[in-house]
Amino acid sequence: MISMKAKKDEISTQKRSWFRNLIFPGCVLVIYGMVLVISPAEAAMAFGSSAGILFNLMLPLSLVFTIMVLMNLFLKPVHIVRFLGPESGSKGIVLSAVAGIISMGPIYAWYPLLRELREKGAKNSLIAVFLANRAVKPFLLPIMIAYLGGVYVVVLTLFTIAGSLAVGYLVNILIKD
Amino acid sequence: MKIAVSSEDLNLEARVAQRFGISPYLIIVDPETMEFEAVPNPGAAGQRAAGVQTVVLAISKEVGAVLTGYLSPTAMKYLTNNGIEVITGVKGAVSEAVALYRNQIHPATIHRKVKPERTRTILIRAFNSTGKQFANLLPIFVGVVLLVGLFNTFISKELLSLIFPGNALLDTLCGAGFGSILASNPINSYVIGGELLKQGVSLFAVTAFLTAWVTIGLVQLPAEIAALGKKFALIRNALSFALCMAISFLTVATYYAILG
Numbered sequence: 001m002i003s004m005k006a007k008k009d010e011i012s013t014q015k016r017s018w019f020r021n022l023i024f025p026g027c028v029l030v031i032y033g034m035v036l037v038i039s040p041a042e043a044a045m046a047f048g049s050s051a052g053i054l055f056n057l058m059l060p061l062s063l064v065f066t067i068m069v070l071m072n073l074f075l076k077p078v079h080i081v082r083f084l085g086p087e088s089g090s091k092g093i094v095l096s097a098v099a100g101i102i103s104m105g106p107i108y109a110w111y112p113l114l115r116e117l118r119e120k121g122a123k124n125s126l127i128a129v130f131l132a133n134r135a136v137k138p139f140l141l142p143i144m145i146a147y148l149g150g151v152y153v154v155v156l157t158l159f160t161i162a163g164s165l166a167v168g169y170l171v172n173i174l175i176k177d
Numbered sequence: 178m179k180i181a182v183s184s185e186d187l188n189l190e191a192r193v194a195q196r197f198g199i200s201p202y203l204i205i206v207d208p209e210t211m212e213f214e215a216v217p218n219p220g221a222a223g224q225r226a227a228g229v230q231t232v233v234l235a236i237s238k239e240v241g242a243v244l245t246g247y248l249s250p251t252a253m254k255y256l257t258n259n260g261i262e263v264i265t266g267v268k269g270a271v272s273e274a275v276a277l278y279r280n281q282i283h284p285a286t287i288h289r290k291v292k293p294e295r296t297r298t299i300l301i302r303a304f305n306s307t308g309k310q311f312a313n314l315l316p317i318f319v320g321v322v323l324l325v326g327l328f329n330t331f332i333s334k335e336l337l338s339l340i341f342p343g344n345a346l347l348d349t350l351c352g353a354g355f356g357s358i359l360a361s362n363p364i365n366s367y368v369i370g371g372e373l374l375k376q377g378v379s380l381f382a383v384t385a386f387l388t389a390w391v392t393i394g395l396v397q398l399p400a401e402i403a404a405l406g407k408k409f410a411l412i413r414n415a416l417s418f419a420l421c422m423a424i425s426f427l428t429v430a431t432y433y434a435i436l437g
Contacts, residue, residue: 025320050326072303111404135391147371
């Protein structure tokens with residue numbers, strides 16, 4: 001009975017989140033509707049511009065889908081929890097960075113787990129390294145490269161990873177574990 | 178091969194703990210020599226995701242089998258997927274359970290080993306979860322693309338140059354500021370950043386914007402404070418803002434140096 005209730009709760013949460021996701025595009029469509037009434041030519045121009053963007057992103061988006069399938073095949077939350085354990089020293093830093101890079105989904109979904117890990121001894125600095133490395137998203141690289149070019153993406157990625165270590169180091173100094 | 182037994186206490190005479198996820202200890206024992214190590218279970222307090230912690234502990238100890246009273250289907254799946262044999266319904270003292278296992282005395286009611294899943298099932302599940310993740314991501318993404326279309330039509334380059342005047346420091350500050358306020362999947366920041374570049378906004382501003390979008394979350398700050406504490410959240414976000422500025426300068430300088 002308890003598991004059936006949990007399942008129902010989960011389904012209703014998913015439905016709520018689905019509806020919440022529709023609010024923003026719904027508002028944009030309302031704006032389009034208003035523009036269409038006031039100035040049909042410009043509404044058509046804006047829609048054409050959006051269609052062009054979507055068309056250009058078709059190939060990168062299919063690559064994103066493929067990489068996401070591969071990550072879902074080979075990476076499970078249990079692996080990420082393993083990476084983000086209370087390891088110390090350079091090994092802990094590298095593992096936290098890797099965990100941040102391969103973690104998917106919105107950040108707020110990770111907060112409860114991060115709190116738990118900290119209560120179990122994971123250092124503040126490692127949690128900061130994890131959060132900073134979430135900026136590196138391997139499965140979204142095709143989109144990023146399509147817009148910004150490969151060289152730029154490599155340089156930005158390397159500086160982001162290096163910067164995350166700096167933030168981890170400073171968090172360690174400023175907040176005593 | 179070592180085996181893990183959920184245990185009420187630190188020794189081999191302790192009773193087998195009936196719930197794997199919240200058992201006080203795991204006894205890691207070699208059934209041939211009976212040499213053992215008692216490890217406190219990080220999930221013993223029974224918080225959320227306690228079972229995952231216990232599974233991680235068992236996997237990290239490289240055991241070949243788990244003996245326990247009961248464990249959740251999720252924990253069972255993770256263990257068996259990692260090649261660990263799982264035996265449930267085990268009762269009595271830890272040493273007796275190990276002896277029964279060593280002598281391969283498994284009454285049908287207590288032996289349970291789940292076969293590894295078929296490749297087809299695993300593939301279908303991966304496609305299904307990716308489909309769900311994509312379906313969650315798409316509405317906002319399409320909304321952003323439609324909004325960018327409006328933006329491209331109505332916001333002139335002249336207006337943008339008022340906000341991003343072309344001064345590296347001011348552009349970076351503005352970019353990081355916008356990125357800190359807005360937050361959603363990074364894919365949306367790439368579309369907005371890419372279109373801003375096409376409109377002539379400097380790479381300094383766009384780089385700071387992209388980095389701040391993911392690492393700083395003013396909208397999510399209350400959630401971060403609730404989960405990780407005010408001091409941690411404020412210091413981390415402030416440091417991340419400085420980091421976005423630094424990353425922007427270094428990335429753009431290096432990028433232009435590489436391009437010559």
